[in-house]
Amino acid sequence: MGMRSQRKVWRDISTAKKLGQAPLAAPSVFNFYTPDFAPQGEISDIGLTAPEFKLTTSNYLLQIQNLIWQMSGATGGGRKKLWAYDASDFLKAQKTSTDLVALVDERFFGQTMSDALRQRLIKLLDNSLNRKPALSRVRGTLYVALTSPEFFAEEAIV
Numbered sequence: 001m002g003m004r005s006q007r008k009v010w011r012d013i014s015t016a017k018k019l020g021q022a023p024l025a026a027p028s029v030f031n032f033y034t035p036d037f038a039p040q041g042e043i044s045d046i047g048l049t050a051p052e053f054k055l056t057t058s059n060y061l062l063q064i065q066n067l068i069w070q071m072s073g074a075t076g077g078g079r080k081k082l083w084a085y086d087a088s089d090f091l092k093a094q095k096t097s098t099d100l101v102a103l104v105d106e107r108f109f110g111q112t113m114s115d116a117l118r119q120r121l122i123k124l125l126d127n128s129l130n131r132k133p134a135l136s137r138v139r140g141t142l143y144v145a146l147t148s149p150e151f152f153a154e155e156a157i158v
Contacts, residue, residue, distance in 0.1 A: 018063040020055035065147050072142040075135065090138040097125035100138065104145050117150050 033051035038044035043053070075087040093099040101121045105113040121141055129137045145151060 018060075018067055020057075020060050068146050069139075069143055072139045072146070073135075087135065087138055090142070091134050094125075094134050094137045094141075097122045100125060100141055104141060108145060108151065113145075114150060117145070117148055121145060 033054050035051055036049055037051045037054045038049045039053045039056075043050050071085075074084050090100065090103060093103040101113075101118055104121070105111055105118065121144060124144055125137060125141060129140045132140070
């Protein structure tokens, strides 16, 4: 599932404002992170560094979640949008909750989704999103999956 531009020319969607970074806008050769950054608290107290936390603020976390919600509904469906994705595979799969969750697992988690998240998404589809229109079921499932701590965590896939 790739995003595609609805226009012929790249147009920045305020990624610097929303995410703290933008294409070709790194302040140094070290990219957006200074290699010795350590946030206050437990990490710096034990002498470790965590450069990626230079950009992790409560504001950016909220902006990222808002952007994920916005993009999960960007299917190009008649409205003029900057970005769109082909939702046809997801719309077909949403007929059964297990099929849709399996597709999200395959496309976004590389088939490493935990049983806990899988069950949470199936329960969401079977209960809260049960009688919603197809696109609402897809959008709600994508949003919950893509804003889960499991999706944001950087872990080695074994």
